[in-house]
Amino acid sequence: MATRVLVPRLGEGVDELTVVKWLISEGSPVNELDPLLEVETDKVVTEIPSPASGVVLKILVPENTTARVGDVMAWIGQAEEKIPVINEPTPGGELKGEHQLQVDLPKIKEASTGVGRDPGFLSPVVRKIASENKVDLASVSGTGLNGRITKQDILSFLENRVMNRDGGMDSSRTGGTVHPLTTIRRQIAERMLQSRDASAHVLTVMEVDMSRVVAHRLSNKASFAAEGINLTYTPYFIAAIASGLKAFPLVNSSWTEEGILVHPEINVGMATSLGEEGLIVPVLRRADELSLLGIARAVNNLAERARTKKLHPEEVKGGTFTLTNHGVSGSLFAMPIINQPQVGILGVGVIQKRPVVVGDLSGKDAVAILPMVYLSFVFDHRILDGASADDFLAKVKETLERWNE
Numbered sequence: 001m002a003t004r005v006l007v008p009r010l011g012e013g014v015d016e017l018t019v020v021k022w023l024i025s026e027g028s029p030v031n032e033l034d035p036l037l038e039v040e041t042d043k044v045v046t047e048i049p050s051p052a053s054g055v056v057l058k059i060l061v062p063e064n065t066t067a068r069v070g071d072v073m074a075w076i077g078q079a080e081e082k083i084p085v086i087n088e089p090t091p092g093g094e095l096k097g098e099h100q101l102q103v104d105l106p107k108i109k110e111a112s113t114g115v116g117r118d119p120g121f122l123s124p125v126v127r128k129i130a131s132e133n134k135v136d137l138a139s140v141s142g143t144g145l146n147g148r149i150t151k152q153d154i155l156s157f158l159e160n161r162v163m164n165r166d167g168g169m170d171s172s173r174t175g176g177t178v179h180p181l182t183t184i185r186r187q188i189a190e191r192m193l194q195s196r197d198a199s200a201h202v203l204t205v206m207e208v209d210m211s212r213v214v215a216h217r218l219s220n221k222a223s224f225a226a227e228g229i230n231l232t233y234t235p236y237f238i239a240a241i242a243s244g245l246k247a248f249p250l251v252n253s254s255w256t257e258e259g260i261l262v263h264p265e266i267n268v269g270m271a272t273s274l275g276e277e278g279l280i281v282p283v284l285r286r287a288d289e290l291s292l293l294g295i296a297r298a299v300n301n302l303a304e305r306a307r308t309k310k311l312h313p314e315e316v317k318g319g320t321f322t323l324t325n326h327g328v329s330g331s332l333f334a335m336p337i338i339n340q341p342q343v344g345i346l347g348v349g350v351i352q353k354r355p356v357v358v359g360d361l362s363g364k365d366a367v368a369i370l371p372m373v374y375l376s377f378v379f380d381h382r383i384l385d386g387a388s389a390d391d392f393l394a395k396v397k398e399t400l401e402r403w404n405e
Helices: 124-132 151-166 183-198 211-226 234-247 292-307 386-401
Strands: 003-006 016-022 035-041 044-049 054-059 065-068 072-077 201-209 253-256 259-262 268-270 321-324 344-348 352-359 365-380
Touching (some): 065 151, 151 183, 201 386, 211 234, 211 386, 234 268, 234 292, 234 321, 234 344, 234 386, 365 386
Parallel strands (some): 268 321, 321 344
Antiparallel strands (some): 003 072, 016 035, 016 065, 253 259, 344 365
């Protein structure tokens, strides 16, 4: 008897995902637990194994299509085996009216054309986006199963609405090339715009002497490498952030309508570049409870699995503060966008040697060549004032400048 391939629940609160790529094509054999397809949720790409051995009889959810937990994505069985027709898929993935006939691929776009139709079942995410942007869902074309409106559908609708309002750009007229938007790029765009509108962004910048950190790293790289760990500067910044958050808990909080929610754990997210695909922010939990070695080990592990698309959905959730290292490309300082619903984000510029005026106890000034870095702290002015934000940043600065004292 044929086996259904269902959309799994990949984490708490994850109700839908996007099929990125089918690794086994329709009509091809597959073994149980072999990688069957890649799916994406919260910018995490995960491989889904085959639930059974056999032949992929039918793929119901095409690539770049969103499906809800419990939906049937494909059927696996024996060659020439007949499988049930899905007449009416329900929100939980249950089937109605099954009977032994060869399955037909559901009509995806035809069922969703025409203004004024009933949009049918909608996920909470789609309803939320529609409500926030005052979208008449009857005007949105759905590409999900049986014409269901997916998150990607409504984001595309909003993008087209903005283009039409602003006059847009005709690629045929300009001679340009249109690069299709990936799911990750759409999510980044959505979240950046939401963050800009949600928080009162303010930037404060301090300069830090990294002499002690540079010296400590040089003297410990070999011992860390013996443990299989590449000691970068990121663990030092995360440790300093954790020190600052412990000293000033208000920075480790979120805005709610009921009041300011101070988080009991210090969970630092680190923005990790995926190249042209965008970026992702894996979270290092309870950073304040880890040694430098422990932080470095976690940083290596998370960064490697982020780049090889092996993170789990829960590993990009629950962050209470974010670090982004824009200095890897030579940037001195920047104004990052806050990762909602956090209070702030710390941007780290490039570490470079510069002439700096220094003084001794006698009051004599001198010029020294020191490794310096700019720290850019963007904070939500609804929660933090300038003084409290600078107090936090000064603690981070102090921790780095007095490292190993």
